[in-house]
Structures are given as structure tokens and as C-alpha cells.
Amino acid sequence: MSEFLIVDSVVKTYPARRRTIADFILRRRVPLIYAVNGASLKLDRGRTLVLLGESGSGKTTLGRLIVGLERPDSGRILVDGEEVPYVGNKAYVNSKLRGKLQMVFQDPSSSIDPFMSVKEIVSEPLTKLHLSKNEVMKAVNEALELVGLDKSFLNRRSSDLSGGQRQRVAIARAIITRPELVVLDEPTSALDASIQAQILNLLVKLQRELNLTYVFITHDARVAKFIADYVAVMYLGKVVEYGSADDVFNEPLHPYTQVLLSSVPTVGTRGLPKTIIGEVPSAISPPKGCPFWPRCPYATDACKAVYPQRRIIENREVYCHIYNKG
């Protein structure tokens, strides 16, 4: 695989709570949430990587790190050979990657001001680029056309649009800078099934026309199956399995992937456990060893003691002691 996107051993923590005066006086450390805990991935240009996992597995945090909306505590993220700058850093302004990385969120109404017109929303990423009015209008019209909205939408307010139209506007805003990589965070999960399919098809069309690379975040294995070239299954901040969508869906190797995908039709379910026992452990003090062991039917003493090393099995990366035997 060539390496347009490289995520290398990335860790991102957040304080689990605000530091109190008592913490300060007692010199007590605030516990940390390990949102992303040592994730590594690679992706070709023009392909779609799905980050798949339950709520709280670190998908959104990893997506935000990839576009520079968050800064990793350690590890590196490279796009096209350049280290992704944090958007709050001065270096961002002069970076080759400025405008080349965009993110689309699940619920456009939370990321879009309902009182702004479509024209204002879509042109927003161009505001600091010193373009003429004509150039901005040309770019807005092109972006709207690409997402299937005509000029009659230009002056409509986002609050007057349907969910599907609002998501098209959010996508137009993301592509107006002609990005190379777009992180799509559950872009269809707030939509009805028929609209969901339209937006997924639109994303596929745009990827082809604009040679976009996608990191697509979802907890929905069916959506993942539709859109993915590659799948990274995340659990408690870690990538537990990573491979081509065909491989991962046809023969999931990690016990967690097996359970996660066992509800999806056509997935091989030979001898697989059908349900996951218990709850996702806390990301504040993740269990020692493999984070999945408290819920894994195959857990052994080794799983409780040490995090499994990466094993490559027929082009697939998997982190599970089952495959470390022998």
C-alpha cells in the first residue's frame, strides 16, 4: 500500500475532569481519558478507510486528529508526506495542507448556523483566502452543483432545508477548498434510510470526480460495508484489526470484529460468539493487557497481562493473542 495517510502510534488523552483546588493543594494528578491509545494506520490516496467501532472507541477523536482539529500527545500523522499541523498553530497558515483536509460532521445543524444563508455557509472556508467576489461566487456555484443543489438554494437559510439538503450543503462547504482528504463523521446516521443512500451515493460520486481520500467514521457495519475499501476496527482507543473491507467483512479475525460484524448479513459466522458480554470498560483506566479481555470469550492469562503485538495475517493487521500462539 502506498502511503498518502500515515497514522503512526498516535495517543490522545483528555483530563477526565477539571483540576480542583484540592488536586492542586494535594498535588494530585487528574486521571486521563485515553481517547486514542496508540493507533497506527496507512491509507492510499483516493481510497476510503472506515473507522468502525462502538460509541466511545475513539473514532471521532482520531478523525479530528487527522484533520488537525486536535493535537496528538504523542505519535505522528502525515498526509502526502507532510506532518498534519494543528489548526491552532501558526504553522497551519503556511502549511501545504491548509484547506486540503476537511471534516463533515454527523449533524449539520450542530456545525452550521441556522440563520446563515447557503451561500454564506458554503463560502465560509474561503473567507481568509483573499479571493474576489466573482471568484467566491464561481466556487460556491461549482460546489453546489457538485452536490446536486441548484442556484435557487443560494439565499435559503439552513433552517429551511431538509436534513439531506443540509448535509449536501455541509459537503459543499467541505469540498469548496478542493481538499484531498475528507473525514466524514457519521455523515448519514441522522438521516432517513432513503436519504442516507442518496448521500452515500453522492459521496462515492464526489470521490471519483475529485479523487478524494475519505476517512469515514461509523458505528454501522452496513454503512461500512457499502463505502469501505479498508476497515480499521477500533476498541477503547486502539485499532484492533485493520485490513481490506473484503477481508475484514468476509473473515473477521479479531474476536471483537467477529461479534461486531455478526449481525451483518453475509459475514462469515463460523463458531462465533453472537453477543458481546458486558459493557465497554472505562477509557479512564483501561484494563491492563488487551482492552477487550473482560468481554472476550477466548481471554487467557496472557490477554490480561500484556497488550498483544501486531500480527500480519494475509495483509491484515490484527492485535490478538489468539494469533500470537506458535
Ligand SMILES: Nc1ncnc2c1ncn2[C@@H]1O[C@H](COP(=O)(O)OP(=O)(O)OP(=O)(O)O)[C@@H](O)[C@H]1O
Ligand atoms: N474533548 C473531550 N474531553 C474529554 N473527553 C473526551 C473528549 N473528546 C472525547 N472524549 C472521550 O474520549 C473517548 C473517545 O471518544 P470519541 O468521541 O472519540 O469516540 P467515538 O468512537 O467517536 O464515539 P461516539 O460515536 O460516541 O462519538 C470517550 O471516552 C470520550 O468521552
